[in-house]
Amino acid sequence: MNATEVEMMVRSVIIQLGLPFTLLSVVGSPTGWNIRVGTSTKGILRLTVSGGPSVMRAALQEKLEAEL
Numbered sequence: 287m288n289a290t291e292v293e294m295m296v297r298s299v300i301i302q303l304g305l306p307f308t309l310l311s312v313v314g315s316p317t318g319w320n321i322r323v324g325t326s327t328k329g330i331l332r333l334t335v336s337g338g339p340s341v342m343r344a345a346l347q348e349k350l351e352a353e354l
Contacts, residue, residue, distance in 0.1 A: 287339060292319050295339065299346050307331070307350060321346075328353065 287295075292312045300307050300323075307323040310330065314320075318336025325331055333349050335342045 287319075287342075289314060289319075291339075292321070292342070295343055296321055296323070296346060299343060299350065303347065303351070305350050305354070307353075323350070325353065 289312050293309060296309050296312065299305070300309065306326050310322040310324050312319055312321050315334070318334050319342070321333045321335065323331050323333070331350075331353055333346065335345045335349075337345070
């Protein structure tokens with residue numbers, strides 16, 4: 287996956303679940319993808335996900351829902 291595909295995945299998770307987050311950035315690293323999202327109450331949330339698309343999507347959903 288490239289950064290654009292990861293950005294699209296993050297945005298689709300946020301939109302499909304109606305979550306109150308805004309994607310700020312996606313940066314690749316040796317450990318996976320570093321993702322920053324803005325929240326209305328907690329400021330900036332930093333996440334790291336890795337693996338294939340379905341694993342990353344599930345991890346994103348789990349981590350974002352845990353912040354509600």
